[in-house]
Amino acid sequence: MDQPVLEVQGLYKHYKVDRGITVHAVNNVDFVLGPREAVGLVGESGCGKSTTARCIVRLEEVTQGRILSHGRDITAMSLHEFRPMRRSIQMVFQDPTMSLNPRLTVRQTLREPLRVHKMASSRKEMDERIEEIMSLVNLELRFVDRHPRQLSGGQRQRVGIARALITNPDLVVLDEPTSSLDMSIRIHIIDLLRRLQEQMGMTYLFISHDLSTVRSLCHRVLVMYLGRVVEMGPVGEIFDQPLHTYTQALLSAIPIPDPKAKRERIILSGEPPSLTKLPSGCGFADRCAFASESCREEEPVLYNAGNGHFVACREVATS
């Protein structure tokens, strides 16, 4: 296998919120992202997917574990040492309105990363690069001197994508980039992201709760629950033969836009346990129809089910 673009090893992120109360947001997460891969990180609110992403771009400091970018541990670097690495690890945020400076024009927004990373020597060179990136993300040049409020939601997200890509990153972390957009715009953004990846060859970590989007964009999927990866594998495997009961329930809950589609829905009872008091053993055991006593005692490890498909379930591993 090629040298991985990113390795996450034994990642923990805990927040002390109050005296004696700790939120265990991410608990022992391991995964590897290869070159030119698009990997979906899915799960529901509070599963730790966004926290994982924020640790990778160092918007959060990890509690424990290592994150290697091209073999170098970024968690051991000082922020000063990490700064040049930001050029190669970029992020696109969920809400393009909140993540763009309302007082900067598109041109000013796009100049900033070029200036910070000293990627252009003159204004002229900057403007050429800006024109190039705008045409790549299908943003008409006439918008270059507009402010975010003069753009539509879809256009703003194109600016967010352009800002991330203008530094030629190896890894782009996309945190729900389409969930604030209308459906007819969403499909344009997904198509754009896919074409950009083909042209520029970067790796995507695509965080989303929208599994139909993940299915159409990603090669591999990681499913998180209660701060842990419960299942991962190639996109077709996960969607067509999910092994973990949680993944099965999650997939069965998505409405399919086809009145003729037949399906069996698994309705989960209750809600996920609190992140401040993690249960011992499997975090899903209380909501799982197949859980045995040993599930509640011992934390499951990722079991290799073949074809690059891994699942953290004792029942699957022993059957």
Next chain:
Amino acid sequence: MVVDNVSLDVRPEETVGLVGESGSGKTVTALAIMGLSRRPAHVAQGRIWFQGEDLRSKTESQLYRIRGSSMSMIFQSPRSSLNPLMHVGDQIDRVFRVQKGMGRKEARGKALEMLRQVSIPEPERHMRSYPHRLSGGMCQRVLVAMMVACEPRLLIADEPTTGLDVTVQAQIFELIKQVQRDHRMAMLLITHDLGVVAELCERMVVMYAGHVMETGTVDRVFEGPRHPYTQMLIKSMLRSDRKIDVAPPSKGAIEEMVYTLTACRFAPCCPDAMDICRQKKPSTTMVEKGHQVMCHLYPTK
């Protein structure tokens, strides 16, 4: 004019989906039906018939009785629909006291029963909880409980699961469907999710920029959408049960809806736009029984 000449009907026990993207006028339409339009918005023209009576001729106090007792609405953000300063139980038993004229004790008992019915865990304890102690899914259950308490004939649900996780969405819809069966209630379900429409609705109404572009049974509209906008929506759908090639329509990225009065509002984005579309507002044509389209491609005979 945000909403222009909208006509729709919901029959007893039926579920109708009102679909459209942001700015299409779905919520404005719903609020107008409930008589909840607030300045500067007002209903300028048209009639709203409910159980054979014209709601626009009712006084505010008559509407107050109708809302809640025979027509209820649940909103998009469940948490902001609850009073943050009142215990959940007090908010539910108030419905029984105001709408059904029950005494305090009886209402209390009914409220508890309601919480149990919508599967709130530890209902006795949660009677005395404030809304901020509950998750979004639990708040929506409480609102469903308040709605059921009124036993309405019509429920208007405005994106009741937006912002909730899919597994929670599945729980809420299961609950609403059960309530609907038990109380033989009709529902107008407002959503932007065609998956939800396909699963829950019998008929659908597609809105764009304040116009009803297409109305028909869910089966017929999904199978053979007639309006170019509906066709575009159906083509933009992604599904999780199989891989589809994403091929966005070459024309018609909607960047901004225009609310013109003298032309088809979809014409600037329409791949099939003709000269007449920019000059004249189309009228609504019946293309087959129960299937109507507002588009110049289907001239009135």
